[in-house]
Amino acid sequence: MTTQVESPPQRDLAAEPSWWERVNKATVAMLGVTVALFIGFGLASPNFLTFDNMSNLATQVAITLIVAIAMTFVITTGQIDLSVGSTVAFVAAMTAELLQLGLDSSLVIVVGLLAGLFWGSVNGWLSAYQNIPPFIVTLAAMSIIRGFALLWTEGFSVPIDRRLFVAKIGEAEFLGFSALAWIALATAVVGGILLSRMRFGRYVNGIGAQEESVRRAGVNTRRIKMITLMLTGLAAGAAGILTAARLGSGSANAAEGFELTVIAAVVLGGTNLFGGRGTIVGTVIGALITGMIANGLTLMGVSPFLTPIVTGLVLIAAIWINLRGRSLAQLFSHLTARRT
Amino acid sequence: MMSHESTDARAGDTLVTLEGITKSFGAVQSLRGVDLRLGAGEVLGLVGDNGAGKSTLMKVLAGAIRHDAGSITVGGRQVRFHSPADARSEHIGIVYQDLALCDTLDVASNLFLGREPRRGPFVDRGEMHRQAAEMLSTLHVRVRSTHQEIGELSGGQRQAVAIARAVSFQPKVLILDEPTAALAVAEVRQVLRMIREVAARGVGVILITHRLQDLFEVCDRITVMYEGRSVEDAAIADLDIETLVGMITRSNTTTEEAA
Ligand SMILES: Nc1ncnc2c1ncn2[C@@H]1O[C@H](COP(=O)(O)OP(=O)(O)O)[C@@H](O)[C@H]1O
Numbered sequence A: 001m002t003t004q005v006e007s008p009p010q011r012d013l014a015a016e017p018s019w020w021e022r023v024n025k026a027t028v029a030m031l032g033v034t035v036a037l038f039i040g041f042g043l044a045s046p047n048f049l050t051f052d053n054m055s056n057l058a059t060q061v062a063i064t065l066i067v068a069i070a071m072t073f074v075i076t077t078g079q080i081d082l083s084v085g086s087t088v089a090f091v092a093a094m095t096a097e098l099l100q101l102g103l104d105s106s107l108v109i110v111v112g113l114l115a116g117l118f119w120g121s122v123n124g125w126l127s128a129y130q131n132i133p134p135f136i137v138t139l140a141a142m143s144i145i146r147g148f149a150l151l152w153t154e155g156f157s158v159p160i161d162r163r164l165f166v167a168k169i170g171e172a173e174f175l176g177f178s179a180l181a182w183i184a185l186a187t188a189v190v191g192g193i194l195l196s197r198m199r200f201g202r203y204v205n206g207i208g209a210q211e212e213s214v215r216r217a218g219v220n221t222r223r224i225k226m227i228t229l230m231l232t233g234l235a236a237g238a239a240g241i242l243t244a245a246r247l248g249s250g251s252a253n254a255a256e257g258f259e260l261t262v263i264a265a266v267v268l269g270g271t272n273l274f275g276g277r278g279t280i281v282g283t284v285i286g287a288l289i290t291g292m293i294a295n296g297l298t299l300m301g302v303s304p305f306l307t308p309i310v311t312g313l314v315l316i317a318a319i320w321i322n323l324r325g326r327s328l329a330q331l332f333s334h335l336t337a338r339r340t
Numbered sequence B: 001m002m003s004h005e006s007t008d009a010r011a012g013d014t015l016v017t018l019e020g021i022t023k024s025f026g027a028v029q030s031l032r033g034v035d036l037r038l039g040a041g042e043v044l045g046l047v048g049d050n051g052a053g054k055s056t057l058m059k060v061l062a063g064a065i066r067h068d069a070g071s072i073t074v075g076g077r078q079v080r081f082h083s084p085a086d087a088r089s090e091h092i093g094i095v096y097q098d099l100a101l102c103d104t105l106d107v108a109s110n111l112f113l114g115r116e117p118r119r120g121p122f123v124d125r126g127e128m129h130r131q132a133a134e135m136l137s138t139l140h141v142r143v144r145s146t147h148q149e150i151g152e153l154s155g156g157q158r159q160a161v162a163i164a165r166a167v168s169f170q171p172k173v174l175i176l177d178e179p180t181a182a183l184a185v186a187e188v189r190q191v192l193r194m195i196r197e198v199a200a201r202g203v204g205v206i207l208i209t210h211r212l213q214d215l216f217e218v219c220d221r222i223t224v225m226y227e228g229r230s231v232e233d234a235a236i237a238d239l240d241i242e243t244l245v246g247m248i249t250r251s252n253t254t255t256e257e258a259a
């Protein structure tokens, strides 16, 4: 900065910067990876780039994406939610059990969503208001929530009558894409608007950067952190219902390791694991990458048991890229730190 | 003790008077009786050694902590602050040393944090950036764009944005706690110039600083604190740097023994 006495006539300070200046560079890199994967799998398997398979891919990605959108908010505030897989299983099992009891589908859907919201509120209250690190809270919740589902179902998979409305959601299609894919798309649009166009999203980013600054600006930061964990709970509830709908059954063993896929999708997309910088477009891309890897490997005739291995490796790679020079130890101490 | 350069008619009207302020944190008595007066359009330097109680006193005035005894008079009325919001409603603004900005948000978002202009349920970003640009240019704050992230700015620019944010609440009193402590020389000039600009609008500014040369550049008057007491109050025009250093360290004063 030079020190002229009179400032020169300011060029328009408020002018929108170019697209390139605004965009999250990590997201752009991952968009490149997505394109490369498309081309790679397209060349490796003639069935990959067909409309049917793309529609299939969208369905496979949908459930991950719905939860990943909510997880983007949680991670952007600098928190984490490890309990989403268990909540999916809990709500899936609950959905099947309640339908078996003869409850109406629409009531079951409402109850399922509320159950997810309830678990999210428990996580949110303990971390935001009791200052227990969300890493610890949701790690414990992960075990507790699935435990309840196992107790309830005694470990059995509970079938759902194919004629029920809930089961039909799993099969419904519109314009060649499944209802699941459309629901995921709608979630992404709502999430994108919430994160980048509304006050809530600004505070979510701000809290991830410097929570104290946001608090001093008069914002109830605890409430916002709690709401983000309620969002992952709610999204996991929706994902539980859709999982049951799609599989035609509810099982306490559903969605094992789901939290890892979700976190991988978010982190791959460029959302900063330390918080402060979230991107919904990135999360959509990240979810597509995780889904594409599973889908492409299957089409190539690789053993399906390889998928969790590859997903784990992708998660490590994503975190490694995301850390950008900071150590894993720093990340761990960040995630387990008490922030009052 | 009046402002020596301002010709503003309001200059000198007393904005704030603190009398006999005390504050203890458990066994530590941080403030043992402080008197202070601030006039409109005046820049008051608050100086003293580390631990003298300057920051604590300013937190009392900003409503961030409650004092034990003594009185605060604002605009002729005695007030008691229970929260920063109380102080804000009396038009007292403060910029803390840690600035209270968010690194990953852009300049405009930081200026409007917590009160973003809205259109319906959405943040009206066009309006927010337009107003931000206007705020920054009236205060001659130099940033490339209101879209720049705070984390990309220099220390001086960040300080300037924090001051601009405080000024935008239209305070009558603006407290700056060590605004130039970590800045390069050129940046110090920018901040000092901003302080003069703010005072010229009739705002009373309290400046805490260790850089004594800054005091001579922008202050009208100084109050010296020593071990939780206000011990000197003098027009800057009557002082030279050696006398001032003597006042701060109490090496050649004849006032009563320090406790
Ligand atoms: N929250 C607090 N709890 C206990 N002691 C405090 C607290 N804040 C300040 N002090 C003490 O009060 C004294 C004055 O501190 P401070 O106002 O920060 O001084 P200065 O800003 O002049 O350097 C110091 O001895 C400091 O340790």
Ligand SMILES: [Mg+2]
Pocket (backbone or CB within 6 Å): B054, B055, B056
């Ligand atoms: Mg201090």
